[in-house]
Amino acid sequence: MQPDELITLLQNRDQRAFSKLYEMYSESTYGIIYNIVLDQDLADEVLQDVFIKIWEKSSTYSTSKGRFFTWILNIARNAAIDKIRSKSFKNSKKNLDADNFVHILEDQTNLNQTTDTIGLRAFVKALEPLCRKVIDLLYFKGFTQVEASEKLDIPLGTIKTRNRNCLKSLRNSMGE
């Protein structure tokens, strides 16, 4: 479900709607950003910038273009990538290659600790290595199918299906 009414209110400069949407989308947005910049302070900065942009540019979003979630996702990915480029991370490419959300799950001890996600986390960890890589590149890093196909050295035609199956597994593990 997409909160279309809140979005309309946001577009009419409603502060409470903005606050509510922040509540709904800030954590997931932060997850995307964090997976790219891999630094809490930097991720904080980028999240700020992203939501200021959401407030300022809300009028440019339209349901006829796509999901509100996707719109935010694009803003977040671009802002995060801009940030690590502007910080001229020497190892940014390496980070992008080596680190994905599964590593983060394994490395971090201060992640969200809600009980209903323990199963998800366990299943994420149990995902096939290729699934992790496909989801990481397409979802978190915003790669196109062509880019992901080249990067992972698997046929372009199988990327989409593999990605769908990987996500389906995740959904099943969440009890659907």
Add this chain to the structure above:
Amino acid sequence: MNAQEYIASGNLELFVYGTLSEAENKKIIAAMEKYPEVKEEVEKIEKTLKSLAEEVAPKVSDNVWVAINNKIFGGGTVKQLETVKTTNWLAILGWAASVLLIIGLFWMFNQNATLESELVENQKENQELLEKIISTEESLAETESLLNILRDKDIKAVNLPGHAPVAPEAFAKVFYNESTKTVHLDARGLPEPPEGMVYQVWSLKMDPLTPTSIGLLDDFASIDNKVFVLQDIPESEGFGITLEPAGGSPTPTLEQLYTLGVI
């Protein structure tokens, strides 16, 4: 494509990722409107992805929302600025009033000082005029009394022409009142005596010729009208004036006889 074909294509996932082309996006959006199952599937995918992203990062710090709020709705500062502006106007008005008051006070002080100095000048002028009037009145009284004396019926006027060998141009006049034994001497016709010398006036008896000193014309230069009053005049038949050393002489120096006249 029917609903199941859309769902199986794997494009719905890419649609939520935001990695589809514009044209493919439009197709999916159209399909979502046409088939409720497609829309439902998209929302399920979105929910899964959202949960996944939420789980792979530390919890968002509360400071981020505070910072966002401050940056976007820092409205308090604007209101404060407006208040400051209002206060500034009041302050400016106050200062302007003070400056005007100071200028006004200074102007009035100046005016007062000018008026005071004018007043002092006027008073001074008045005083001078008053003094002039007094001196004129005094002068008039003196002249009148002199005139009265000259008009007295007992007065004998005696011309003392210049003594040719010493001072042919000199002359004097004596107004002799026998009853009051007073002489008014008009000495305007005499030249100023040289330094250290003084005119001495003599009463004369003719037979035998006896000169008696009746006074010195001291302060000759300082008396403006050159009218001298001499008292206690013995019975006289004539008068003469000689130039003598300061302090006078017991007998007249005839070589210095300036004027001489007989009644």
